[in-house]
Amino acid sequence: MRLPRFFAATLLIAALAVPLEQGEAANPTMAVSPAATSFAEDVNSPGSGWTFGTGAAWFPAVWSDNAAYTYTSCVRVSAANANGNSSWSAEYTTSPSTSLHVGLAVAGTASCGTPAAAGTDIGNSSFTTLNQTGNATAYYYVVVQPTVAVSSTVTISLTFKVQSTAATLAITMSPGNAIAVTITPSSAGLLEDVTLSAGNNSGWAFAAGKPWIPGTTWNDNSAYTYGTGAAGCFTVSVRTSVQNWNLSAFYTTSPTPSKPINVALAQAGTGSTCNAPAAAGTVIGSSPATVLANQGGTQTVDYYVVVQPALAVTSNVAVTMTFTAQ
Amino acid sequence: MSMPHRLIGIAVVMAALAAAPGPVHAAATVPIASFAASPRFQAASAASGEPATFLIDVRNFNERAPLPVSFELADLDERGWITAPHTTPYSLVGLATLPEPMTFGPGETKRVAVVVKSDGRTHYGSVVVVAGPPGAPFARIALKIVITAPDAAAEPDIQVTPASSGTIKLDLRNTGDGLLSLRGVIFLLSPDNRFLGRLDVPLVAILPHGSASITLQWPEKLPSGTIARTVLTQEGRKPFVVNATVP
Numbered sequence: 001m002r003l004p005r006f007f008a009a010t011l012l013i014a015a016l017a018v019p020l021e022q023g024e025a026a027n028p029t030m031a032v033s034p035a036a037t038s039f040a041e042d043v044n045s046p047g048s049g050w051t052f053g054t055g056a057a058w059f060p061a062v063w064s065d066n067a068a069y070t071y072t073s074c075v076r077v078s079a080a081n082a083n084g085n086s087s088w089s090a091e092y093t094t095s096p097s098t099s100l101h102v103g104l105a106v107a108g109t110a111s112c113g114t115p116a117a118a119g120t121d122i123g124n125s126s127f128t129t130l131n132q133t134g135n136a137t138a139y140y141y142v143v144v145q146p147t148v149a150v151s152s153t154v155t156i157s158l159t160f161k162v163q164s165t166a167a168t169l170a171i172t173m174s175p176g177n178a179i180a181v182t183i184t185p186s187s188a189g190l191l192e193d194v195t196l197s198a199g200n201n202s203g204w205a206f207a208a209g210k211p212w213i214p215g216t217t218w219n220d221n222s223a224y225t226y227g228t229g230a231a232g233c234f235t236v237s238v239r240t241s242v243q244n245w246n247l248s249a250f251y252t253t254s255p256t257p258s259k260p261i262n263v264a265l266a267q268a269g270t271g272s273t274c275n276a277p278a279a280a281g282t283v284i285g286s287s288p289a290t291v292l293a294n295q296g297g298t299q300t301v302d303y304y305v306v307v308q309p310a311l312a313v314t315s316n317v318a319v320t321m322t323f324t325a326q
Numbered sequence: 327m328s329m330p331h332r333l334i335g336i337a338v339v340m341a342a343l344a345a346a347p348g349p350v351h352a353a354a355t356v357p358i359a360s361f362a363a364s365p366r367f368q369a370a371s372a373a374s375g376e377p378a379t380f381l382i383d384v385r386n387f388n389e390r391a392p393l394p395v396s397f398e399l400a401d402l403d404e405r406g407w408i409t410a411p412h413t414t415p416y417s418l419v420g421l422a423t424l425p426e427p428m429t430f431g432p433g434e435t436k437r438v439a440v441v442v443k444s445d446g447r448t449h450y451g452s453v454v455v456v457a458g459p460p461g462a463p464f465a466r467i468a469l470k471i472v473i474t475a476p477d478a479a480a481e482p483d484i485q486v487t488p489a490s491s492g493t494i495k496l497d498l499r500n501t502g503d504g505l506l507s508l509r510g511v512i513f514l515l516s517p518d519n520r521f522l523g524r525l526d527v528p529l530v531a532i533l534p535h536g537s538a539s540i541t542l543q544w545p546e547k548l549p550s551g552t553i554a555r556t557v558l559t560q561e562g563r564k565p566f567v568v569n570a571t572v573p
Binding site: 040042161176177179180181182183184185186187240242243246252254265318320321322324325326 | 356357358359360361362363364365366384385387406408450454457458461462463464465466467468528532
C-alpha cells in the first residue's frame with residue numbers, strides 16, 4: 001500500500017526529531033595535531049633533541065639504547081563520537097621502506113607533560129592497541145629510533161585509529177649532518193722488548209713474514225702487534241649519515257726518542273670482527289695518512305697497531321695517534 | 327745461558343683521553359674516547375663588513391670522563407679536503423673567530439659559535455674540532471664552512487662519462503663565486519630512446535671554484551650507444567640536461 005505523501009513526510013520529520021543515541025548516529029572522528037612535522041635524523045647528532053640511552057622513563061623497553069629521538073613537543077590526539085569501549089590503535093609505515101622503531105609515550109591527557117611510563121612500541125604496517133579508549137584526548141611523545149643512519153629523506157606516516165576512523169601524522173626525516181668518532185680502547189700500555197726471548201715476548205714478533213708488516217719499508221728485526229687474536233684489535237668507529245668522507249691518521253711521540261719509532265695500522269676486520277690482518281699495514285707518519293677513503297655512512301674498522309722501535313727506548317714514550325674525519 | 331733481557335717501557339697511547347678509573351670488571355676497564363661534531367657543512371652569505379655566525383654542536387659521548395676540546399682553522403682545497411691554513415686564496419684566516427678551548431663534562435653537549443667577518447669576497451675553510459688533551463688529541467673532525475657575497479652565483483660545468491661496465495662518472499666543476507648544490511637523475515635510454523632505467527645523483531655541494539667527482543654504478547653492463555641523460559637541478563635555478571653516450 002502506498003503511504004500518503006503527507007504521512008511519509010511526517011515520518012521523516014519525526015525521525016529527524018528523535019534524539020540520536022550516543023555513539024550510533026554520528027560517525028566517530030579522530031584528529032592529530034600537528035598533522036605534519038619534520039626533523040633531521042641523526043643517530044650521531046650531538047644535540048637537536050636526540051637523546052641516547054635508556055635513561056628516560058618513557059623509552060620503550062624493547063629497544064636498544066644506542067639512539068633515540070624525542071619529538072620535542074607533544075602530539076595531541078583526540079577522538080570524538082567513538083564508542084566508549086573502543087580501543088585506540090596506531091601503526092606506522094615508511095617511504096621509502098626504512099628500518100626504524102616508532103614508539104608512543106603518553107605525556108598527558110589534559111595538557112602536554114612529560115611521559116612517566118615506558119612508551120609503547122608501535123607496529124610497522126600493523127596496528128598496535130594503545131591504552132586509550134573512546135572519546136578522549138591524549139598527548140604523546142613520538143619516539144623514533146632509526147636502526148641505521150638514513151642517507152635520503154624518509155617519510156614516516158603514523159596513523160591513529162579508533163573504530164573505523166583514522167588520522168595520520170606525517171613525519172619527514174632527512175639525513176643528519178654530524179660525524180662522530182669513537183676509539184676503543186683509547187689507550188694501552190706496551191712493554192717494549194727488542195731483545196726477545198722465548199716465553200718472555202708479551203706479543204712482540206720479530207718475523208717479517210707477517211702479511212701485515214708494511215712492505216719493504218720496515219726492518220724485520222722488531223715489530224709489535226697490539227695484542228694478538230681477538231683481543232688484539234682496537235676499533236675506530238665513524239658514525240655518520242654523510243657520504244664521501246675520509247679518515248686519516250698521524251702520530252706524535254712524547255718525548256721524542258733518539259731513534260724514530262715506526263707505526264702502522266693494519267686492518268684486521270670490520271664491525272665486531274677482529275682477525276689477523278691479511279694485508280700490509282698503512283704506514284703512519286707525522287702528517288696525516290689516509291686510512292679510509294670515499295666512505296659513506298657509518299663504518300667501524302678494526303686495526304692492529306704495529307709499532308717498531310728502531311732502537312730500544314730507555315724511558316717511557318707516549319705514542320699518540322690522532323684520527324681525522326672529514 | 328739465557329739471553330739478557332732489556333725490558334724497557336713504552337706506552338702506546340692511541341687516545342690520551344683522561345678517563346677516570348672504572349670499576350674492576352673487565353668491560354669497564356676498556357677506555358673509550360668518543361665525540362661528535364655537526365653540522366659537517368654550512369654556508370652563508372654576508373655583505374662586506376658584515377659578520378656571519380656558524381653554530382657548531384659538539385658532544386662528548388664519554389659518559390664517565392671529561393673531554394678537552396679545542397678548535398683550529400684549516401683551508402680547503404678545491405675538492406673540499408683540508409689543507410694547511412692560509413695556503414689558498416679563499417682562506418678564512420684573519421676573518422674567522424674561533425671559540426676558546428673548553429672542557430666538556432661527561433656526556434655533555436655544547437653549541438658554540440664561529441663568527442666570520444665578510445670582506446665581500448668568497449671564502450671557505452674548515453673548522454677542525456680537536457678532541458683530547460692539548461698536544462695529544464685522539465681525534466679531529468673537520469667541519470666545512472663557506473661564506474659568499476650576497477650576489478655570488480655558481481657556474482656549473484658538468485661532464486658525464488658512461489662506460490660499458492655500467493660505471494657512470496660525473497666530473498663537476500664550479501667556476502663561479504657561489505656555492506653549487508646539485509642533485510638530479512640519470513636516465514638511461516637505448517639508442518632509439520627507450521627507457522632502460524634511472525640512477526639518482528645524490529646531493530653534492532661544490533665549493534666556489536672547486537670540483538668534485540661522483541661515480542655511480544648501474545648493476546648491469548651498458549651496451550654501446552646507451553644514452554645517459556643527466557638532469558641536474560640547482561636550488562632556485564632551472565634544471566639542465568647533459569647527454570653522454572656509452573662508447
